[in-house]
Amino acid sequence: MGNFFDFIVEHLTQFLHFTAFANLTVGHLIMICIGLIFIYLAIAKEFEPMLLVPIGFGILVGNIAFAPGYQIGVYESGSVLNYLYFGVLNGIYPPLIFLGIGAMTDFSALISNPKLILIGAAAQLGIFGAYCLALALGFSPTEAGAIGIIGGADGPTAIFLSSKLAPDLMGAIAISAYSYMALVPVIQPPVMKLLTTKKERLIRMKPPRAVSKVEKIIFAIAGMLLTTFIVPSGLPLLGMLFFGNLLKESGVTKRLADTAKGPMIDVVTILIGLTVGASTQATTFLTLKSIGIFALGAASFVVATFGGVMFVKIINLFLKEGHKINPLIGNAGVSAVPDSARVSQVVGLEYDKTNHLLMHAMGPNVAGVIGSAVAAGILLSFLA
Amino acid sequence: MRKRKTYLIPGILAILLIISGTGIGKAQNASSLRFNEILVHNDSNAVDDFGQHSPWIEIFNSSFNTVNIGGCYLTDDLNNPTKYWIPTGTPSTKIASRYYIVFWADNHPTRGVFHLNFTLEEGKTIALFDANGKTLLDKIEIPAGQKPDVTFGRKTNDSNDWVYLDKSTPGADNDYSKKKSAGEKFVEFDPYGIGMTVIAMMVVFAALAILYVIYKNIGKFFIRKAAPKPVALTSESKVVVAEEEMSGEVNAAIAMALYLYQSEMHDYENTVLTINKVSRNYSPWSSKIYTLRKIPNNR
Structure with a gap:
C-alpha cells in the first residue's frame, strides 16, 4: 500500500513538473500581458483587429511555459506549430498575402494622377533612416536591414525580409511593424501638422479622373515588368501583388480574384498572425535587442512620414497653382493600407470639412506598397 | 475563328508537354555538376568508409537547387562514356544546392555506390556524362607529376583555373579562407x-x-481616346454640345450606391414553400416481389 502511495505521489509530482505553472517565468507573464493588451486593443479599440487578434492570441500560445522536448512549441522540430511556422521562416506566407492585397487593391487613384507614385518612393526614407540608426546602435548589417524595413509599414514585407536577413529577430520585427501600423493614427498626425502650414493643409486637389479597364490591366502587367526588371529580388512580393491585381482587373478571373482576396488571404492571415505571435517566446523575445527594435520602429515611422510630407512640399514648389498637392497626403506614402490614407482624410477634414483627401491619399498609399517591396528587394540584394 | 480556338489550347498544352518532356531520362539540372577537386595519390589523406586511403574525385553542384547525380556516368575513358553508372533510387546521390559529393576511385565497385570501377592515373581524362550516356557534362585531364596527398582542384568553386591546393577539402569549399x-x-x-x-x-x-x-x-x-469626337456642324443646324465631366467623387458615389443595391442584405428573406409531387417509377430493385423469399416449387 505504501509503495502504491509513493507511486501516486511520484507521478503527480512528475506531472506537476510538466505543467506550465512549474516552468513559468516572469518573462512569460510579461509576454502574456502583452498578448492580452493586443487582444484588448483589437477588440475594444478596434486597432487592426484582423492582425492583432491572431498575433495577440499567438503571443499567449507561444508563452505557455511547457517543458521542452515534447514537440509542442513553435521552435521544436516536428511540432504542429513548427510546421505552420515553416511558412513564415521560409517567406511563403508574405507573397500569398501580397496576392490577396493585389486582388483587393484598386490602383485607379494612382493611375489617374501618376505623380503621386513618387510620394510612395519618398516615404521609403523611413526604411533607410532606421537602417542608419540601427547600424549606429551596433546591429549587424543584416539585422539593420531587417529592422529598417519596419519603416515601410508593411507587415508581410517586414516578415519576408527579416526571414531572409535576420530570422532570429523576426518575431520582434513583425510585432513592431504591426503595432506601429495599428498606431499610425497616433504617430503620424503630429508630424504632419508640424511640417505643414495652415494654407498648405487647405489645398484642394483636382478630383481623380475615371480610369479605363485597359489602363488598369496595362498597369498590372507593366508595373510588374518594370519594377522586377529593376529589382528582381523583389519578385516574390511584386510578382504576386501585380498578379493578384491582374486577376481583379482582367474581369475574366473573378473567381480566382475572389478566392485570393477572400478565403485565401484570410487563411494565410490567420496562420501568419498566430505563428508570428507564437514566435515571441519570452526566452527569445524579451531581450535588449527587442527594445531597440521597438524604438527604431517608432523612429522609422516618424522619418517615413517626414519623407513623404516634405517631398510633397518640395514638388509643390515646381507645380502651378491649381495643380498643387495637399502635403497632408504625404504621410500616406508608407504602405499601411488604408490606415495612413485614412489619417490624411481625418487630418484634412479637421481644417476643411469639405476637403476629402481619401481618394487622393490612396494613390501614394498603394504606391507605398510597391515602394516598400522594391526597397526590400534592394536590401536583400545588397545584404543577403 | 472557333476552329482556331479549338486547336489553340491543345496546341499550347502539347508544346508545354514537349518542353517538359525533354527532361525525361535526364538527371535534374545535371549540367550544373562539375569536377571540383581530385586526389590521385592518397597516402595519408582522407579515408573511405572501409578505412582505405583511395584516390578520390569531388563533384560540385554549382546550381541553386538539389541535383540528383544518380543515373549519370563517370569514366576514365572517353571512348567508353558509360563505364561507371551511378546507381539511382538512393537519396545519397542527391547533392544539395552548392554542395559536394565524393567518389572513391579504388576500382572496388562492389563496395557501394560511391566506389568506382577504375582508379585515377596521371595523363588520363576523367569525365562525367549525363544520364543519356552521350552528353558530356564535365571532364578533366589529370596532369602528370601529381604529388602524394596534394589535391588538384579549382582555385575557387566557380573558377576554371585548376591548381594544386594548399589544403585538401573533400566535401567542402576549395577556398577555405574566412569569407x-x-x-x-x-x-x-x-x-x-x-x-x-x-x-x-x-x-x-x-x-x-x-x-x-x-x-x-x-x-x-x-x-x-476618351475625349468626345468633334461633331461636324452644318450651317443649318447648330448643335451645342455640352460636355459634362463627371468627377471621381460622383463616380464613387454611384458605384457605392450600386454596390449597396446589389449586395443588399435582407433581415427577412423571401421564402417560397414548394411541394412537388415525387413520382417513383417502377424498378425491379425496389419491387416488393423480388425482395420476398420465393417458395420452392415441389412439383
Missing part, C-alpha cells in the same frame, strides 16, 4: 548607411519614376 558576408563587405565601405540610403532611394525613385513617366503618357493617350 565575409555581402552585408559585412557593404558596411566596410559604408559604416553609417549613408551610401545605402543614397543608392536605395535612387533605385526606388528610378523604379517608380519610370512607372510615373510611362503612366503619364499612357494616361494622356487614354484621355485623348
